[in-house]
Amino acid sequence: MRQLAKTLERQEKILLSLSRFSYLSRSQIQIIHEIPSERTAQRVMQQLSKYVSSFMDGEKIFYLNAEGRKYTGCEKICKKMTTSRHYIMRNDLYIAYNCPDDWKNEMRLLYKDVNVIADALFESNGIRHIVEVDHTQKMQANKVKIEKYRKLLEYGVLKNIRLVWMTTTNYRKKKLLEMMGDIQGQVFTISDFH
Known part of the structure; x- marks a missing residue:
């Protein structure tokens, strides 16, 4: 029971991160949410497939789909697009500066x-x-x-x-x-x- 609660909490935190940052690469999700391995990160994101969409740009890039936006209350609609690289670059700086709370x-x-x-x-x-x-x-x-x-x-x-x-x-x-x-x-x- 405790493990299920922990899993649900991590999933919610990942969805809220996607709401905040619009796009996150698999490795960024791993770093921000302290997921130890690529394989575990892929499994976690697969479990969230009802709420997220993804595309490849060097590695998998994730964003909220309609169901994910509804769940998080996010109003910004993201699609697979070239401007996603802009967001990924900004996220790299967020991580480099140790994920500041006031970002x-x-x-x-x-x-x-x-x-x-x-x-x-x-x-x-x-x-x-x-x-x-x-x-x-x-x-x-x-x-x-x-x-x-x-x-x-x-x-x-x-x-x-x-x-x-x-x-x-x-x-x-x-x-x-x-x-x-x-x-x-x-x-x-x-x-x-x-």
Whole structure:
């Protein structure tokens, strides 16, 4: 009886994670929910097949289906699409920063003439981290976003921040670091995590 309760609790936590993060790879589910083996993770996800859909993108990527959204109260509809890689990259950063409790996705920062949506925000050691994922974005769009953060710093709205980027190539990493200039932060590439 206790084992069944534990199994149901883990399943519910996984469904709530999918509601929170939209897409999770099998290995991300394993890390976040401390599932020891790939085989066990596959079995757990098979048991959740009523609530989740999946597709292959290097490894299995899971998301809530209609039944899963109904169970969790999630309103966001996810499908198999290329933008899922953006979410997977953001999740890699969430895991790299030890799954912060205060991690919030898609947060709007608005002040005067500046309106910007950060991919995620969290705080660590008194420093607010602003997370941005550059998957297929044009460099000009990244530049505009960085300038908005610079303006918020100049207005004094943002203080003690660290801008954290995840991108795809070393060339893009170099460009982002150049554009950030004196803004505190760092840029990771996918290869830093895989």
